[in-house]
Amino acid sequence: MARPLDGGKLVGKIVEASNNEGVSFATVALLTSRDSSLAFGAVADLDGVFTITSVKPGNYILRVTNIGFETLYKPGVSVATEANVLDLGTIKMNSAAQKLNEVTVTAEKSMIVDDIDKKVINIGQDLLASSNSVSDLMEKLPAVSLDENGNPQVRGKGNVVVLIDGKPSNLYGNDLPTILQSFPANLIERIEVMTTPSAKYEGEGASGVIDIITKKVKIRGTNGSARLSLGNKNNHSASGNLNYKSGKFGLTAALNGQSTNRYNKRTLNRENFISETPTLLEQTGTGNNNNKSLFGRVGINYDFNSKNTLEVGVNYSLNENGNRSDILNRTTLSDGFVLEEFTRINRGTGNGESMNMSLDYRKKFNKENQAFSFTANYSLGSSDNDSYFDQESSIDSLDRFQKNLRNNQRTSLFLNSDYTWPITATGTLEMGVRSRISSNDNVNGFYNLNRETELFEFSPALSNVFAYKDQTYTGFMTYSQKSGMWGIRAGVRLTDYNQDINQVNINQSFNVHFLTLIPSLALTRKLNDAAQFKLNYSRRVQRPEANWLNPFTDLSDPRNVQTGNPELRPEFTHKAELAYSNYEASGGWGPSLFMDYSDNAITRIRTIDENGVSLTRYDNVGREISYGVETDFSKTVWEILKINGSGRVFRTEVVSQMAQIDNRTWSYSGNLNAFIKLPMDFRASAYINYEGPRAIAQGTREGVFIANMGIRKDVLEKKATVSFNIQDVFLSRAYKSQLNTATYSQNSLWQQTNRLVNLSFNYRFGKISTGNGNGA
Template identity: 30%
Template sequence: MKRLSFILLLLITAHLTFAQFPGAGAASVITGKITGTVIDSISRRPVDYATVALSRSGQTKSTSGALADDKGSFRIDNIKPGKYRVTISFIGYKPKTIDPVTTTAAKLDFNLGDIILVPDSKVLGEVTVVGETPVVENKIDRIVYNAEKDVTSAGGNATDVLRKVPLLSVDYDGNVSLRGSSNVKVLINGKPSGVMAGNMADALKAIPADQIKNVEVITSPSAKYDAEGTSGIINIITKKNNLEGVSGSINSSIGTRQNNANLNLNIKKGRFGFSSNAGGYYSWPAESIIDFKSSGAGYSNTQSGNNTTDRLSGNGSVGIDYDFNTYNSVSSTLKFSRFSFGTDGANDAISQVGNNISSYVRNTNNNFSANNYDWNNDFTHKFKKEGQEYSIAAQYTRGNNNNDYTTNFSTDPLNEVATNDGLNQELTFQADYTQPFKKVVWEVGAKSIFRDINSDSRANKINPSNNTYTPIAGRNNVYSYSQDVAAAYSTFAFTLAKKYGFKIGGRYEYTDINGSSAPTLAQTPNFANNYGVFAPSAVISRSFKHFQTVKLSYNKRIQRPSLFYLNPFRNVADSLQQSQGNPTLKPEISHNFEIGYSTFVKTTIINASLFYRRTNGIIESIVTPVMENNRTISLQSYNNIGSNNSFGFNFFGSINPVKPLTLRTNLNINSYNINVDNSSINPNPTQSDKIYLLYNAFVSASVNLPKGFIIESFVILNSPRRTFQGENAGFNMWITGFKKELFEKKGSIGLTLIDPFNERKNFSSELKGATFSQSTNFSIPFRSVGINFSWRFGKLKTGPTKKRGVTNDDLKQGDQNGGATGGGVGGN
């Protein structure tokens, strides 16, 4: 009944919204398009970025137009049947006019074919116009990193790409932070993905870098976005051609650490579009060396050994879209992915409690796999008025996470086998409407999310004498968790005096939660909860001469825990270090303030900002000593620790001191000041209430040499990450890439080197509590050499770009690597 209420709320809101606007349901006039390709008469090569003007036949006043792309292709939409005059012009060429161009009701589309432009003999010198997209672009509410322009990204995965994005930092485990906070939402093409709801660090490793077009870091999300993600949103946009014809690309790499391959195929014919993608990733088995020590009142534990980890993943997508006319379009996309890793290891352990000392050898086999798919469907209706439109979208997401392990001891009776099958299902409905007025743009919409999580845990003790299994009390249960969210928003954007830009809005989200366990256990109690949150947002910008902009922003955000944090499954693969989720976690609430400055002068780009973030109910990992089976173990879980006040500074700069050379640098500094107010936690008095400064930075240089040779080098530095109990290891990396363009820039071959002088790297962490101290050190292979190849094929003509689909960004996602203690992570 509750879910029915949510659906009715969405439908009523959408109906009331759209019913206010006359003509919303009126029949649309079917229109067509005029297309063509501009060609140089001498070289027979495309004339990129030529200007195309459209007017009525016999008239010179332009009523519409377009700009050719880098292939010389152009497309003018919204053409009613009639006779037209088309004028093509470009610097250094004689203009060319075609009149009449006739479209009819029977033939709405007109293809002009190849249009030949003749160089103007009056031009005294050569004129060269280069339309090159920079690696980093700065926009009012986000920074865009164009990964396809970065040589050193080839052959890696999404984790490697994110390490080079301004404002972001990624540690050795693949955990992503934005301005020092891991409470960030990751979207794929503006949409959520079930694969991210489980283990985000491993999910990112499954996305090949060669598939990524760019990455958007949204630091000031408007109320149109879900209020989730206390520090902001990361949107990974994959490559897809929206051009007329058949096209595709092949990317592959092989290296000493990892190998991947990816294939894209796109077909665009008239109003029909088809896109598909398939790829895979495999990392060679990597050996990690681990040392662990913990001690407290009356106990001590030590452990050392070797683990070998390998990873395998595959992903793909298929999508179709159809434009009924200029005003109405539909699309459907199915994405699927699978990734897995396995860890085999042997560890020597010594455990002491009082005067009792036990020593043993532990052999463990741990396997984790995740299967996910997302199905998106949407409909978009555009009105005759420019910018006026509404859309209705639906998404179904399903993800299965399976974690199995077997642990055997040489002299210990605690041999066991355990399995956990996790299922995450989401159903989302979304409706959005945009209404432009003379000086104001109004956006309004509603959304409902129905989320079901199921965790089936089984643990059995193994009797080595007869190989029989006995269920372990308290560790066999099925936990069910439902989370329903209903939301509505409204935003207004307008400009005053041509210099001041405003975007203000508000979003209300109501959440209903239920959790139950069968049988009911102490660590997984049954509970129900509901709450509402109003999240306002505001951005004010002021533009100055010479492309200078100053921005002020405020937004309130919420972070709901995902399956990764909630799953009550106890992982006992390591007898001394165990982990378990916390199904009773509450959401985080943050208030974010920012002042930013950006400028573009000739070849120099500067972006700088100051920010303050107050987070209440912050979720952090917590380690607690627990006495079990005559030894004291370190149990890792999650809890709402307290509040954190963080001040920070960001700087990004890019400059071309000489034509072939580009230098870039990025620096992020933020404070960590935790105030532990959870009465159930005994904080470490030496850590709580202190202020720590954290940083991450990078410096890069790229050189474009003649004949398509490109060289780039990249250095990354990350400080240790703080928690209220201590710190985790810092991280640094040096990457150098070489690339040679082939086949008239349709292909390339490259070489990537990662830390050539460091065969292995050591990572250490230190944790302290009021009654214990713990240290971990592990070493993993790091030096890497890889060769990559890419090729693009197909003859294309320009087509329209559309923005569609559901955008769920409302969960705190898992940011820990499931194979962290197994090694084989980072540096790839």
């Protein structure tokens, strides 16, 4: 066979000498034998597999590097003139052989690595120095942002499934923003973002899936870190983690505690057209929320041999919160005459705890890449919240005092089993089954104070006992093949989903059953070792969450009432993406064309009655579509400046003939991170994000601008880092929306009013020692 004109191709796989596990993202360089200059290079994938293309004939030295491993040199790599493909086979790397008194990071992996159906973002020291929690990291990822409540969004839209080590994040607690804020950033190795997930992942998450991968104990010896962060207005945190590995035994432990104190303001102006005499509701108010949380985790893993590993772990979280808001309500006629006016003072306290216990078993077979894994997770949690509402008015009928007592109990059992089978030299079949059984019991008691008796009287009309259970049984199958420059991954997931809903207080119950089929397809065409095209398709489903279904009526704001909708149906979304990517060690970019189409979309709908009181609940409104162009990029300039970011121009359309909605808007969004080296070993960082206006069900959400900045310096011979960070530099994180219907017109604002400033000290320690491969 004639040799390709553009050169030969080298392939191989980098593994750990101790256990034959692939070394993810190892840097592979091909040096000339004559003067050891760099001729070609590549970055291995998640499994340690690498390919170097267009190699000219000659003699080379192969150099492989990765953090925590000895640099490996393999001389005598000869590419003959007639060579087509040279397979170097399995190349083994040893853990760092030298003993170190302290851990010192001297190099970092390429930040972004593009896989066939996801983007992998490696969490380097620059990101860690400017981030205390996973929540801080999220904002710095391509295409990812946070809404006003701290929930992740992908491409500006919610309904994102967040996983932690491939497991549902709500196994760790019931409130996702609290989980992300409590999880220390320095426990994270990488974050995987999937905008068109394959059938391997749960079918939920209309916007995509984010998988947070924690660090594992790979290096023998003891190492860890401790971090202290002090902030203005009592925003403080402290965390520490410890890793130990000796022989077959490994231990990880982490503890994080934090205190947050956030202030906010809100305004709302709503014209009511439905009543015979139009009225105007004006609300202005301020509030604050303080939260104290504790998070701890312990994990133990044991390597029976190089092919069998068992890991058990326990995660525990505890949080206490207090909130206060003062809202002035004024209703007037068009001429300014005041119909009613009252001030509502809300006070609330709450506490919650959650525990998660997990067991993971992994087995590798003699055949390369053949593996079996089993995971079992059991979690339980509870929360109690007490709220008091003091409504003061000169009008007797509006003067009242109320309280709301809420209790939540939840449990969840998660079982998962996966099997990977390389059926051919280039094709792999992956199969899996999983089940999840969850229960959620909510008791909401509402009471009114009787001014004459000074006793609280129970209100059955406003109280609710809500029991919710779901059972999910699912199986998936994917087939992947990489042949030459082409790659394919096709899959299908079948899910049997059952909901049992019981409104205990009115003795009304019903159940819902869904059987869904989720297909996915990904095609890739490599142009060279770094560049590729890919075409992805995935169908997603958004099933109603428990709190969306719960018909409990929230009266904390009596002019803006919220309730659940037990008649919600699932939302199905078709996602397609055509993308190009070219990532190298010095940076790269990845533009894409994308489209999301949802029928029967779930969104919030607000209606108004003749008294000017609005009712908000989730509903299935109709068609929602989003399409546009997006790119992410990263670049290192002269080893001084590192930048990465993403940007998109897109159109959103929300259309429902039944609800008389037809909103269509072009918009643009983007974020940018910059890290720059300064004299005296200082490094500065800056982050900006803008989420442009977009169409929502009954109007438009305005754009939101955020700017953060910081400066850091390594001290104590680079064993520690001191960093100073400011979040929301310009106090511009304001969330505004305009709603316009035939019955009302509304403008609203919610804004956090305290600029967060913190000073952090992070100390790294550890000893690394050598050992034999099996740790006997």
